[in-house]
Amino acid sequence: MICPICERRCRVEENSVGACGRYQCHNNTMLERFPNSYLVVAPISAETMPVLHFHPRAKFLQISTTGCNFDCLGCISTVVAKEMDVQSPALKKLSPIQIVNKALEQECDGIAFLMNDPLASFYSFLEICTLAKECGLLTGCSTNGYFTPESLNLLAPHLDFVNIGLKGLCNDIYKSCGANSYKPVLRNIELFYRKGVHVEVACIHKKDNDDEVLAIADTIAKISKEIPLQIMRFIPIDDANINLEPSILASEMLYKKLTSRLDYVYLFNSPGSECLNTYCPECGALIFERDFYGPMGSKLRTISHNYQNNTCSHCHHKLPIVGNPCQKVFDEDGFEGGYPLTRALEIVEGTLATLGVTDQKEVTTCWEELLRGDGLKRLHVNIQNFEDYATTIHYLAKMTHTETTAKKLLAYMRDKIAIIAQELPKVITKPRVYYVMGKPLFALEEERLENKLVEMAGGISVNKTLGLKGRPGRKISVETLNALNPDVIFISSFLDCPLEEFYTFCEEQGIVVNAVKTKRIYTHLAPCFDFGSPRWILGLMHIANMLHPELYHFDVLHEAKFFYQEFYDTPLNITSINRSFAKPSQYHKMLHI
Incomplete structure (x- = not known):
C-alpha cells in the first residue's frame, strides 16, 4: 500500500516498513511501530520552542520521540532523529492520558511535539492532541511540514499552532533529504493557515542562499504578510561545512531586506542581535524584546508599554498575537527544554x-x-x-x-x-576579562566554563560581577559594559564573530572599553575550542597566552595537532572543524556496529 502519512508516499509491502522505519504495513494499514515512546517529556516556554506570536511566555510540555521522515545533512537534531536507538531503554512509555496528566500536573498551558518530527510518531501525537483539546490544553508542533492532505486534515482540527521548517524552494534540497518536492510544504503552510491554525515559518540562512530566503519571504507574503518568518542563521554541525555559515552581520543585512517583504521577521542563532525583537510594522515601536536562548531558541525578556491588548498603543495598529502574554517567566532547567x-x-x-x-x-x-x-x-x-x-x-x-x-x-x-x-604567582596584575558570544553585548552567564578558564589563566572574570543566570547568557546595556571596562574580551568559539565585524559593532554601539582601545579582543583557533568537549584545554592555553604573553608561550597550533593525532587518531584540519561538540571534524563518523 501507499503510506498516507507523509508526502514521500512510500510504497510498502505487507509486513514491510517505509523509508523512515517508523511505520509497518499490516492488513493494508500503516501501523506505528513504536507508539507512546518518548525521549523527552519536560516543560518548555513558547519562545524556546520557538513560537513568537502564540501565547507569549506560555509554558508547554515538550514531547519528543526518535526518528524522522527526512534524512538531512547537518541536522541539528541528528542525535535524536538519526542516532538514538528507536528502542532505547532511555525512552519512556507513556500513554496519551499520562502525557496529558503530566501537562496538567505541571501547570502547562499546552503540549508541543518538538525536536524530531511528529510525522515520525503521527498517530501517537494525533491521539494526544485529541485528548488534550478535550482537557482544555493548547497543542502544537515543529515540523518539516511534509504532511499528506489526508494526515493534515486529520490533525488540523486538533492543532492550535505549527512551526513549519521550509528548507527552500528547490526540489534538489528536498531530494537530498529523501523527499521529492518542496511544493507539498507550501501547500500545507497555506492549508494550516486557512484552517485557522496559527502558523510560523522557519528557514535557514546559509552563506549562499540569500536570494532563496528572499523568495521564501515573497512566497509567504502571498498567503499573508503577517505570518512570522524565523530566519535560522546556519549553525554547521554533524557533517556540515563551516564555510556555509554566514556571519551575524550578513544575516542581519538579509533581515533588513526581508522586513520590506513581511511584517514580522526574526533572526535566530545570533546572540546579541536586536533582530529577535517584535516591532510594530506600522510605526516601528518596540513591542517585545527577546534574547538568544540557545540554538533555535529565544527568551521573551521585556513586554513594552507600547503593547496593549494586542494593539500598538503608539499608533493603534492591531498586532497578530494569539493569546495574552503570561506574566510569569518559566526558565528551563539546565539542558532541558528544546535543542x-x-x-x-x-x-x-x-x-x-x-x-x-x-x-x-x-x-x-x-x-x-x-x-x-x-x-x-x-x-x-x-x-x-x-x-x-x-x-x-x-x-x-x-x-x-x-x-x-x-x-x-x-x-x-x-x-x-x-x-x-606554576606561573600564576608571577602575575603582577590580573587583567579584567569579558567573555561574549556573538555580538559585544551578549555576556556569558557567570557559571559558564569559559569564565573559569579565564580565572585559571590568571584573569579576572568581569562576567561574574553581572549576576547573570540562565543559558548561555543575556544581553547587557552599553552603559553596563562601559562601566565594566574590561581590559580583554574573548569571543566564544561556539558562536563567534569575525574580529573586524566585532570592532565595527563596538564602534557603532559606542563601546569604548580598554579592550577596544588597545585591540585586545580575541577569537579562538577553531570552533568549540573553549567549551563542549575536552578540546577546551587548547582554549585554556590560548587564553593564557593572550592574557600573559610575558609568561606563557604555548604553541597552540602544535598542541592542537598533537591533541588530534593522540586523542582522535586523525590529523588536524582546521578548515574541516565546524560547530559540533561531538565530532572533531565534519568528516568524523561513528561506526554503526
Whole structure:
C-alpha cells in the first residue's frame, strides 16, 4: 500500500516498513511501530520552542520521540532523529492520558511535539492532541511540514499552532533529504493557515542562499504578510561545512531586506542581535524584546508599554498575537527544554570521541545512562569545572572500557593546567576579562566554563560581577559594559564573530572599553575550542597566552595537532572543524556496529 502519512508516499509491502522505519504495513494499514515512546517529556516556554506570536511566555510540555521522515545533512537534531536507538531503554512509555496528566500536573498551558518530527510518531501525537483539546490544553508542533492532505486534515482540527521548517524552494534540497518536492510544504503552510491554525515559518540562512530566503519571504507574503518568518542563521554541525555559515552581520543585512517583504521577521542563532525583537510594522515601536536562548531558541525578556491588548498603543495598529502574554517567566532547567538536550548528548559523544570510542552503540549506551534519573542535571554542573569534568571522563571511560586512554587524556590536561598554575604567582596584575558570544553585548552567564578558564589563566572574570543566570547568557546595556571596562574580551568559539565585524559593532554601539582601545579582543583557533568537549584545554592555553604573553608561550597550533593525532587518531584540519561538540571534524563518523 501507499503510506498516507507523509508526502514521500512510500510504497510498502505487507509486513514491510517505509523509508523512515517508523511505520509497518499490516492488513493494508500503516501501523506505528513504536507508539507512546518518548525521549523527552519536560516543560518548555513558547519562545524556546520557538513560537513568537502564540501565547507569549506560555509554558508547554515538550514531547519528543526518535526518528524522522527526512534524512538531512547537518541536522541539528541528528542525535535524536538519526542516532538514538528507536528502542532505547532511555525512552519512556507513556500513554496519551499520562502525557496529558503530566501537562496538567505541571501547570502547562499546552503540549508541543518538538525536536524530531511528529510525522515520525503521527498517530501517537494525533491521539494526544485529541485528548488534550478535550482537557482544555493548547497543542502544537515543529515540523518539516511534509504532511499528506489526508494526515493534515486529520490533525488540523486538533492543532492550535505549527512551526513549519521550509528548507527552500528547490526540489534538489528536498531530494537530498529523501523527499521529492518542496511544493507539498507550501501547500500545507497555506492549508494550516486557512484552517485557522496559527502558523510560523522557519528557514535557514546559509552563506549562499540569500536570494532563496528572499523568495521564501515573497512566497509567504502571498498567503499573508503577517505570518512570522524565523530566519535560522546556519549553525554547521554533524557533517556540515563551516564555510556555509554566514556571519551575524550578513544575516542581519538579509533581515533588513526581508522586513520590506513581511511584517514580522526574526533572526535566530545570533546572540546579541536586536533582530529577535517584535516591532510594530506600522510605526516601528518596540513591542517585545527577546534574547538568544540557545540554538533555535529565544527568551521573551521585556513586554513594552507600547503593547496593549494586542494593539500598538503608539499608533493603534492591531498586532497578530494569539493569546495574552503570561506574566510569569518559566526558565528551563539546565539542558532541558528544546535543542540544548541535543547539545548535552553531543558533549557526551565529544568526550567519548577523545577516548577513542567509535562504536555508535557504545555512545548510545552512555546517552541512555545519562538520560536516566538526574543525569542531565549532573552533567550540566560537572562540565563547568575541571575536577568534576574529570570525574565525568572517568565515569564514561569505565562504561566504555577506555580507562587507559582516559588516564592519558587527563594527564595531558593536568600537565597543561599545572604549567599555567606554576606561573600564576608571577602575575603582577590580573587583567579584567569579558567573555561574549556573538555580538559585544551578549555576556556569558557567570557559571559558564569559559569564565573559569579565564580565572585559571590568571584573569579576572568581569562576567561574574553581572549576576547573570540562565543559558548561555543575556544581553547587557552599553552603559553596563562601559562601566565594566574590561581590559580583554574573548569571543566564544561556539558562536563567534569575525574580529573586524566585532570592532565595527563596538564602534557603532559606542563601546569604548580598554579592550577596544588597545585591540585586545580575541577569537579562538577553531570552533568549540573553549567549551563542549575536552578540546577546551587548547582554549585554556590560548587564553593564557593572550592574557600573559610575558609568561606563557604555548604553541597552540602544535598542541592542537598533537591533541588530534593522540586523542582522535586523525590529523588536524582546521578548515574541516565546524560547530559540533561531538565530532572533531565534519568528516568524523561513528561506526554503526
